[in-house]
Structures are given as C-alpha cells and as structure tokens.
Amino acid sequence: MAEKDSSAKRIKAVRIKLGLTMEEFAQKIDEKASSGTVANWETGSNLPNATRLARIADLGHVSVPYLRGVSDDPGTNQWTEAMLKSAAELSQQRRNVEDAAMEFLRVLYTTAATKQDLSGYVKFLKKQTEALKHLE
Structure with a gap:
C-alpha cells in the first residue's frame, strides 16, 4: 500500500510541476484518459497502466521506478544525460x-x-x- 500512496503523490506532484489541470494532464497522457482517471491515480484508487506510467514519467522527466514508489531517485540525471x-x-x-x-x-x-x-x-x-x- 505504501508504494501505491507514494505513486499517487508523485503522479500528482508531476502534474502540479507541469502546471496542468487534471483534464489537461489526462489529455497529454492518453486520449482515452479523463480528469476522473487522473483523480483516481492521485488518490491511489487506481494506478495507470505501464504505457500511461511511462508517458507520465516522460512528461515529468522522472523515472518509472520513482513514480512507482520503488525508488527515491527521480532519475532526472538519466533524462539530462539522454x-x-x-x-x-x-x-x-x-x-x-x-x-x-x-x-x-x-x-x-x-x-x-x-x-x-x-x-x-x-x-x-x-x-x-x-x-x-x-x-x-
């Protein structure tokens, strides 16, 4: 459960860092996502699938393990190096x-x-x- 809570907080932090509403964030992630989908991610009710999680990581310039809550390293050095x-x-x-x-x-x-x-x-x-x- 801790990973789910951590993931929810980190997804929300990415959205806020980007300055996007839930609806805008959803549109950037997937054409089928909605603000309700994002709300579920941010509360930990549901988590994005692997494809959506990778897209969130890409937009936020963080690593997928960081978003999943299994690493405290956001991995921004990897993005900068790339x-x-x-x-x-x-x-x-x-x-x-x-x-x-x-x-x-x-x-x-x-x-x-x-x-x-x-x-x-x-x-x-x-x-x-x-x-x-x-x-x-």
Whole structure:
C-alpha cells in the first residue's frame, strides 16, 4: 500500500510541476484518459497502466521506478544525460553536413568549366536550400 500512496503523490506532484489541470494532464497522457482517471491515480484508487506510467514519467522527466514508489531517485540525471547525448549527436550530424557541403562546393568549383556553369550550380543550390527550409 505504501508504494501505491507514494505513486499517487508523485503522479500528482508531476502534474502540479507541469502546471496542468487534471483534464489537461489526462489529455497529454492518453486520449482515452479523463480528469476522473487522473483523480483516481492521485488518490491511489487506481494506478495507470505501464504505457500511461511511462508517458507520465516522460512528461515529468522522472523515472518509472520513482513514480512507482520503488525508488527515491527521480532519475532526472538519466533524462539530462539522454538529452545531452542527443544534443551531441545532433551537433556531430550538423558538422558532418557542413563538411559534406564544403566538399561538394569544392568539387563543384574545381569541375565547373565556366563561371556560367558555376552560377547555374549556385542558383540550383539556393533553390534547393529554400525548398529544405520549408521542411523544417
């Protein structure tokens, strides 16, 4: 029972930390959840299933064991580490794209027969860049 009480308090703490009403919280967790569902979780009358619990943990940046009350470590370091790893991977991808673009431009410049050819390549690249911006 202690785990259930602890879980209920921690779920409520996550919702309050996010500044959400029970209805707003329910909508972020699952389209089938309602404010009554959240009220049941927060009173310990019922607990969310594994999928919903994982979603709550994700939203609150805490671990599932913490939400379940089996750990006192919210696990925020794990979330921070994952975010930093993702940021590092994105930075590396950006550097790779920049390096590839520079190599592409070098090859274009050295293989263009005339300034007109080079000008045509530049116009093409600008058009493609604009098209890519619309995908962001």
